Amino acid sequence: DVKVTQSSRYLVKRTGEKVFLECVQDMDHENMFWYRQDPGLGLRLIYFSYDVKMKEKGDIPEGYSVSREKKERFSLILESASTNQTSMYLCASSLLQGTSGANVLTFGAGSRLTVL
Amino acid sequence: AQKVTQAQTEISVVEKEDVTLDCVYETRDTTYYLFWYKQPPSGELVFLIRRNSFDEQNEISGRYSWNFQKSTSSFNFTITASQVVDSAVYFCALRYETGANNLFFGTGTRLTVIP
Numbered sequence: 001d002v003k004v005t006q007s008s009r010y011l012v013k014r015t016g017e018k019v020f021l022e023c024v025q026d027m028d029h030e031n032m033f034w035y036r037q038d039p040g041l042g043l044r045l046i047y048f049s050y051d052v053k054m055k056e057k058g059d060i061p062e063g064y065s066v067s068r069e070k071k072e073r074f075s076l077i078l079e080s081a082s083t084n085q086t087s088m089y090l091c092a093s094s095l096l097q098g099t100s101g102a103n104v105l106t107f108g109a110g111s112r113l114t115v116l
Numbered sequence: 117a118q119k120v121t122q123a124q125t126e127i128s129v130v131e132k133e134d135v136t137l138d139c140v141y142e143t144r145d146t147t148y149y150l151f152w153y154k155q156p157p158s159g160e161l162v163f164l165i166r167r168n169s170f171d172e173q174n175e176i177s178g179r180y181s182w183n184f185q186k187s188t189s190s191f192n193f194t195i196t197a198s199q200v201v202d203s204a205v206y207f208c209a210l211r212y213e214t215g216a217n218n219l220f221f222g223t224g225t226r227l228t229v230i231p
Contacts, residue, residue, distance in 0.1 A: 009159075033218070035221075040125075040223055041223060042120075042122075042207065042221040042222055042223040042224055043207065043219075043221040044221075045218055045219075048218060058218065088159070090161065092161075103149050103151070103166060103211050103219075104151075104163050104166060105161075105163070105219060106163070107153075107160050107161040107162075108160065109158060109159045109160040110159040110160065
């Protein structure tokens with residue numbers, strides 16, 4: 001009954017490496033989101049997408065990019081990982097704004113990234 | 117600016133005790149939505165409740181209840197007769213009507229229920 005799947009639960013990368021975090025949802029949701037979660041800071045939005053090939057910056061987009069080539073898949077890319085990007089990354093999806101239930105985000109289990 | 121404050125960082129209770137998790141929000145919008153999510157140790161945030169700004173009725177779902185008071189900008193969450201399975205991090209979140217379909221999260225409250 002998994003609805004939002006994040007490809008990796010744990011990753012360890014080195015500074016400067018390119019990192020891809022993949023997220024797939026099977027609910028035909030239009031919106032997809034990437035958050036990072038840090039102790040004492042809660043969840044902060046990195047990027048979101050409301051349609052294929054569309055993306056919008058969230059609160060902390062610096063150092064990240066995203067790709068949405070298919071409706072069900074939303075990728076987060078760290079072009080050159082840095083130690084301050086060590087964090088838990090959460091992907092979520094939702095129906096389009098204005099649709100009944102649109103506001104409810106369904107989350108994946110998270111990807112814990114460590115950058116050495 | 118939108119803001120959600122969960123002043124309680126960590127709470128510990130003994131099983132069967134009642135516990136209230138506080139949430140205070142700030143928004144200039146008249147139409148907004150408030151949410152509670154639960155994050156168990158597995159990591160996946162689970163939706164618990166959504167409330168819109170025009171509906172101040174309190175809600176009860178089993179052992180869970182929510183008290184929404186616009187006068188104090190609060191949306192508190194009470195667990196009655198807590199159980200070990202309630203141990204988790206709980207997040208309160210706010211979404212306003214206009215703009216991006218985004219949630220603004222509080223910093224979370226870690227609840228530990230001791231058997």
